[in-house]
Amino acid sequence: MNVVVCVKQTPDTAASLSVKDGRASWGDAPLVLNPWDEYAVEQALRTKETHGGKVTALSMGPTEAREALKQSLAMGCDEAVLVTDPALAEADSLVTSAALAAALRKIGDVDIAFFGKQAVDTDTGVTAAQVARRLGWPSLTLTAAIPALDPSQRSITVERMMEESRQTVRAGLPAVVSVVKEINEPRYPSFMGIRRASKAEIPVWSAADIGLTPVPAAVLSWPEMIAPPKVEVSCEFIEGATPQEIAAQLVSKLFEAKVI
Amino acid sequence: MAEKVLVYLDHFEGVAPPATWETLGAAKGLAADRQSGVAAVAVGSGLDHLAAQAIQHGADHVFLVDSPSLKDFRPEAYADIVTQQLRDQAVEVWILPTTSRTRELAAMVAVDFETGVTPDVIAWESVDGVVVATRPIYAGKLHTREVNRKRTPQILTVRSRAFPIPEPEAGRTGEVTKLAITPGHAVTEVLGYKPSEAGVSLSDASIIVSGGRGVSNNPNLSPPAEITDPKQQEIWRAQQGFALVRALASVPGAAVGASRAAVDAGYIPYANQVGQTGKVVSPDLYIACGISGAIQHQAGMRTSKAIVAINRDRDAPIFKLARFGVVGDLYDILPALTTEFATRLGKM
Numbered sequence: 001m002n003v004v005v006c007v008k009q010t011p012d013t014a015a016s017l018s019v020k021d022g023r024a025s026w027g028d029a030p031l032v033l034n035p036w037d038e039y040a041v042e043q044a045l046r047t048k049e050t051h052g053g054k055v056t057a058l059s060m061g062p063t064e065a066r067e068a069l070k071q072s073l074a075m076g077c078d079e080a081v082l083v084t085d086p087a088l089a090e091a092d093s094l095v096t097s098a099a100l101a102a103a104l105r106k107i108g109d110v111d112i113a114f115f116g117k118q119a120v121d122t123d124t125g126v127t128a129a130q131v132a133r134r135l136g137w138p139s140l141t142l143t144a145a146i147p148a149l150d151p152s153q154r155s156i157t158v159e160r161m162m163e164e165s166r167q168t169v170r171a172g173l174p175a176v177v178s179v180v181k182e183i184n185e186p187r188y189p190s191f192m193g194i195r196r197a198s199k200a201e202i203p204v205w206s207a208a209d210i211g212l213t214p215v216p217a218a219v220l221s222w223p224e225m226i227a228p229p230k231v232e233v234s235c236e237f238i239e240g241a242t243p244q245e246i247a248a249q250l251v252s253k254l255f256e257a258k259v260i
Numbered sequence: 261m262a263e264k265v266l267v268y269l270d271h272f273e274g275v276a277p278p279a280t281w282e283t284l285g286a287a288k289g290l291a292a293d294r295q296s297g298v299a300a301v302a303v304g305s306g307l308d309h310l311a312a313q314a315i316q317h318g319a320d321h322v323f324l325v326d327s328p329s330l331k332d333f334r335p336e337a338y339a340d341i342v343t344q345q346l347r348d349q350a351v352e353v354w355i356l357p358t359t360s361r362t363r364e365l366a367a368m369v370a371v372d373f374e375t376g377v378t379p380d381v382i383a384w385e386s387v388d389g390v391v392v393a394t395r396p397i398y399a400g401k402l403h404t405r406e407v408n409r410k411r412t413p414q415i416l417t418v419r420s421r422a423f424p425i426p427e428p429e430a431g432r433t434g435e436v437t438k439l440a441i442t443p444g445h446a447v448t449e450v451l452g453y454k455p456s457e458a459g460v461s462l463s464d465a466s467i468i469v470s471g472g473r474g475v476s477n478n479p480n481l482s483p484p485a486e487i488t489d490p491k492q493q494e495i496w497r498a499q500q501g502f503a504l505v506r507a508l509a510s511v512p513g514a515a516v517g518a519s520r521a522a523v524d525a526g527y528i529p530y531a532n533q534v535g536q537t538g539k540v541v542s543p544d545l546y547i548a549c550g551i552s553g554a555i556q557h558q559a560g561m562r563t564s565k566a567i568v569a570i571n572r573d574r575d576a577p578i579f580k581l582a583r584f585g586v587v588g589d590l591y592d593i594l595p596a597l598t599t600e601f602a603t604r605l606g607k608m
């Protein structure tokens with residue numbers, strides 16, 4: 001199996017965010033592999049471990065995004081590719097999906113492209129489906145389990161999370177699969193993996209290298225970014241001699257506040 | 261004249277989530293800005309009653325693509341259909357409720373038009389004929405205004421509970437048109453469905469009661485003798501704690517949520533997780549029991565109208581968000597609260 005996993009670098013989820021010159025700033029908080037993408041990397045590795053083949057981690061982003069690729073290598077990916085180009089700096093999801101689709105074409109003969117559920121910075125959650133649409137591959141998003149994968153029959157069966165139910169879907173390969181947290185427990189990078197990753201040379205592809213010329217311009221723009229006003233609530237502590245007394249007071253307050 | 265605003269009626273087996281009606285209600289204003297009515301489109305099988313409901317909730321014209329072969333949501337086929345309808349109707353703004361299905365559908369149709377898609381919109385205004393939308397990013401730590409001035413249709417998905425649900429009007433009339441649109445060839449085959457674990461949908465719930473790691477913390481409970489493994493004993497204790505959480509939730513028909521620590525420890529399925537890597541919810545009332553209030557948990561529930569925290573530790577960060585706090589043991593407080601709720605709501 002020729003497996004690719006698309007990963008993005010994002011600020012740590014514990015970072016506090018502010019707005020500087022109209023842009024998001026996370027101060028000196030570290031940049032990490034998008035937490036959702038850890039599940040995608042893990043699933044890619046498990047696929048290879050069961051069916052053989054190799055796993056390539058693919059990221060589009062600035063040069064620093066190399067660190068997210070190194071983390072993927074440290075977890076066990078065989079190869080990594082960084083797509084970076086000044087013309088891609090202002091990408092929206094339409095441009096990102098065009099670049100990732102072009103890179104997947106260039107990698108060639110891909111059987112499955114794994115994605116995370118969404119990026120924790122932009123919270124968009126649309127890239128996997130857009131890449132699938134561009135490539136004409138089945139889009140198997142929000143996958144919580146892969147009950148069957150048969151490379152010889154070129155067939156994959158997944159369970160997708162919906163609000164009301166889990167939907168079981170069968171599709172042909174190649175396919176795009178985005179995964180949710182339920183699917184696995186990501187492994188930690190091994191010591192050997194970290195050593196190997198720290199020495200790895202990661203190839204860098206420009207927009208021209210992936211045949212994305214001219215680079216499409218972003219359609220979306222962001223005229224304003226704001227830090228939402230902090231809702232200052234001061235907690236009213238409910239006290240009483242017995243749990244019953246506390247409960248009675250609390251429920252009265254909730255009725256007064258019209259939240260029940 | 262063709263309506264310039266089209267709402268997508270998301271549904272599962274013909275039943276629409278509340279977010280579908282919220283979206284329809286919210287679309288009215290955008291349509292009025294364009295001197296247009298609101299059209300709606302639904303794809304599926306057996307949708308006549310959905311069309312009738314849509315008209316009661318404010319649609320002026322409903323387009324149905326209704327066929328047994330479309331019974332199951334398949335994003336590729338549904339996108340083919342909607343793309344054609346958006347073209348035929350020359351729609352300027354296409355609006356969807358945000359659900360597991362529509363994020364993907366909107367994303368695909370956006371590719372067909374090489375246009376933008378703005379998910380999870382919580383507010384908007386029309387400026388010079390285009391919609392400038394506000395949406396949370398970085399798990400709600402920032403809000404961005406986002407606009408697509410270049411291409412039509414503009415595509416926006418509306419977050420659950422961001423807009424009020426319109427009152428249905430029984431006598432309201434509107435037009436229903438059935439369309440026969442054949443999607444391109446099928447690339448997926450739906451084999452079946454399994455029930456989901458979460459019960460009441462978290463994103464639509466107006467009240468949520470959540471439990472954290474604290475639910476397993478009751479040293480007075482002794483697990484049955486046959487459970488000897490400490491991990492299993494902890495899960496057994498957690499089940500007793502979650503039974504109290506569920507009992508409280510069942511009185512007002514609330515949904516049950518959980519922290520990631522509770523999910524990771526195996527107390528409750530992931531479907532119930534609230535937070536940055538779980539569900540983002542915005543109920544009227546959120547009751548956090550035995551949850552410390554880590555920043556990643558806050559990211560999923562901070563926009564709740566009122567938060568109640570029940571925690572033994574007065575210094576737990578959750579109290580910084582809470583409107584009402586109880587410093588105490590959830591094993592004492594929850595049963596009393598359940599009884600009190602039941603009495604006041606006339607359920608006893």
Ligand SMILES: Cc1cc2nc3c(=O)[nH]c(=O)nc-3n(C[C@H](O)[C@H](O)[C@H](O)COP(=O)(O)OP(=O)(O)OC[C@H]3O[C@@H](n4cnc5c(N)ncnc54)[C@H](O)[C@@H]3O)c2cc1C
Nearest residue numbers: 472473474477519520521535536537538550552557572590
């Ligand atoms: C990338 C990333 C993503 C994450 N995503 C999420 C997410 O989506 N959702 C999420 O919730 N977390 C998430 N987390 C984890 C988060 O950082 C916390 O670890 C987690 O929220 C803690 O859960 P908790 O509050 O239940 O447990 P704890 O922090 O252990 O808190 C337990 C609380 O229970 C109280 N308590 C104990 N016993 C009792 C009792 N008998 N009665 C009353 N109170 C009691 C204690 O005082 C304590 O405050 C994420 C972390 C990372 C790194």
Ligand SMILES: Nc1ncnc2c1ncn2[C@@H]1O[C@H](COP(=O)(O)O)[C@@H](O)[C@H]1O
Nearest residue numbers: 006007060115116118119124125126127
């Ligand atoms: N710049 C990128 N490079 C590689 N993969 C990406 C990039 N942006 C998004 N993805 C993938 O698409 C998923 C969804 O991202 P998003 O649609 O931005 O929320 C992520 O979890 C990644 O797997």
